Amino acid sequence: MQGLLLAVVYYLVVTPVGLLSRLIRDPLHRRPDRKAGTYWVFTAAQNVVTGDSPGSGAPRAAAG
Template structure:
């Protein structure tokens, strides 16, 4: 009985709230920006890796 109530609550409360929140706000900020030269977002205070996983290939 409690499993059925949880399933009903999920499908009739949680799922519609999630769908409505995605309609109102896009968390991934998908869309076209014609003025953008690139869509790459760089992380602040990080240098790019130069070894490209060489230590993992050596078994270290």
């Protein structure tokens, strides 16, 4: 009985709130931006010698 009550509350309260919030705004910014020239996300350049990015946490060779 308690599970049925929780399911009813969920579908009558939580689901409409979620649907309304998605209609009003786009929390994940998934709508296409018509003004954008590209959606490419530029990242830090890779190190040509070791192949790892700065700050990637990859182990470095010991100097010496």
